[in-house]
Amino acid sequence: xxxxxxxxxxxxxxxxxxxxxxxxxxxxxxxxxxxxxxxxxxxxxxxxxxxxxxxxxxxxxxxxxxxxxxxxxxxxxxxxxxxxxxxxxxxxxxxxxxxxxxxxxxxxxxxxxxxxxxxxxxxxxxxxxxxxxxxxxxxxxxxxxxxxxxxxxxxxxxxxxxxxxxxxxxxxxxxxxxxxxxxxxxxxxxxxxxxxxxxxxxxxxxxxxxxxxxxxxxxxxxxxxxxxxxxxxxxxxxxxxxxxxxxxxxxxxxxxxxxxxxxxxxxxxxxxxxxxxxxxxxxxxxxxxxx
Numbered sequence: 364x365x366x367x368x369x370x371x372x373x374x375x376x377x378x379x380x381x382x383x384x385x386x387x388x389x390x391x392x393x394x395x396x397x398x399x400x401x402x403x404x405x406x407x408x409x410x411x412x413x414x415x416x417x418x419x420x421x422x423x424x425x426x427x428x429x430x431x432x433x434x435x436x437x438x439x440x441x442x443x444x445x446x447x448x449x450x451x452x453x454x455x456x457x458x459x460x461x462x463x464x465x466x467x468x469x470x471x472x473x474x475x476x477x478x479x480x481x482x483x484x485x486x487x488x489x490x491x492x493x494x495x496x497x498x499x500x501x502x503x504x505x506x507x508x509x510x511x512x513x514x515x516x517x518x519x520x521x522x523x524x525x526x527x528x529x530x531x532x533x534x535x536x537x538x539x540x541x542x543x544x545x546x547x548x549x550x551x552x553x554x555x556x557x558x559x560x561x562x563x564x565x566x567x568x569x570x571x572x573x574x575x576x577x578x579x580x581x582x583x584x585x586x587x588x589x590x591x592x593x594x595x596x597x598x599x600x601x602x603x604x605x606x607x608x609x610x611x612x613x614x615x616x617x618x619x620x621x622x623x624x625x626x627x628x629x630x631x632x633x634x635x636x637x638x639x640x641x642x643x644x645x646x647x648x649x650x651x652x653x654x
Contacts, residue, residue: 368393369407374481376416380423381441381512384416408480418477421457424450425476427511428466430556432548435462470650474614478607484600487609490587492652495623497583500541501576502563503529508555514603517558519595523636529562535631537564542624543579561621584620586646587613595641605645614653622647 372393376384389412390397404412420442427438439450454462458475505525509516522542530536541563549555561579589609591601610617623646628635 369404370480370482373415373479376419377479377481380416380420383443384420386413389416415480417453418457419479421454422476422478423511424454424462425458425465427554428462429471430511430546430548431554432550433553437553438462469619471617471619473606473610473617474653476607476611478611483604483608485591485593485597485604487589487601487605490589490609490613490647492585493588493646494585495581495583495646498581499566500543500561500563500579500581501566502541502543502561502579503576505560505562507558507560508549509558510554511556514556515599517560518599519641522560522562523595525560525562526636527633530633534633536628536633536635538628540564540626540628542626543581544622544624545620581621581623584618584648585650586623587615587649587652589645589647591641591643591645593640595639598641598643602645605647610647614651615647615649616651618648618650620648 372389375392376389379388386397386401390400393400395403401412404410404415408415424438424442427433427441428435433441435450436447439447442450444450444453451461454465457477458465460468503525505528507517507521525542526540529540541561543561543563545559547557547559549557563579566578587610589601589605591598593601625644625646627642627644629642630638
């Protein structure tokens with residue numbers, strides 16, 4: 364079994380983590396016997412296939428606990444555990460604390476998450492550690508909701524829709540526009556994540572008279588700065604790769620606060636939003652970073 368087959372199989376496993384995923388089911392998908400599949404996977408990765416699946420399921424469960432109001436028992440069943448007790452025992456072994464306490468801690472230790480083994484969609488370089496001063500922005504507040512497994516739906520098409528709303532009173536683009544993202548568990552529907560996205564420019568530099576504009580203060584904080592320069596369709600995959608793969612590998616402890624996106628525009632014509640390309644610096648608030 365070659366490495367490409369393993370990679371394709373791992374990518375498929377990622378789509379099945381919230382199902383009753385068994386080794387037999389994976390073997391059937393691969394076309395190999397269960398014995399041959401498990402031996403090949405262990406030789407290729409140094410980890411048993413069962414252990415990989417269980418760690419990925421626990422990591423997805425951890426994200427669901429942090430970002431939604433789903434009950435612990437519901438999360439346990441969703442990710443293939445037979446009981447809340449079994450889930451809590453496995454969760455404590457990986458994360459060092461029970462699920463209830465994990466979701467209440469203010470900062471989020473990404474180093475405990477087990478990243479997917481599939482290939483990243485966009486090459487991400489080593490982030491820059493930066494300290495941003497307090498700044499006051501003027502912008503509009505937008506909302507988007509989705510289930511945790513569909514974060515890819517919050518893509519640049521959605522952001523562009525918010526940009527157009529913010530830019531409706533002007534015929535040209537500013538040099539830079541901030542995007543500020545916070546995630547909230549939906550108070551009404553378990554399993555749903557409410558995304559608050561603010562489109563803004565620095566106060567005093569805004570050029571708009573939109574009646575819906577509000578003032579937003581970003582407190583001074585330390586951030587990891589990543590950079591994206593490429594096609595718009597790949598931006599959300601880049602965001603997902605940073606959070607699912609690179610932050611865990613870097614040993615980052617996320618600080619509670621907004622993720623920041625600073626978009627730079629090389630043209631003033633608003634049709635540039637339709638060009639299919641973008642230049643963006645992505646800032647993740649953090650308290651600790653294992654360099």
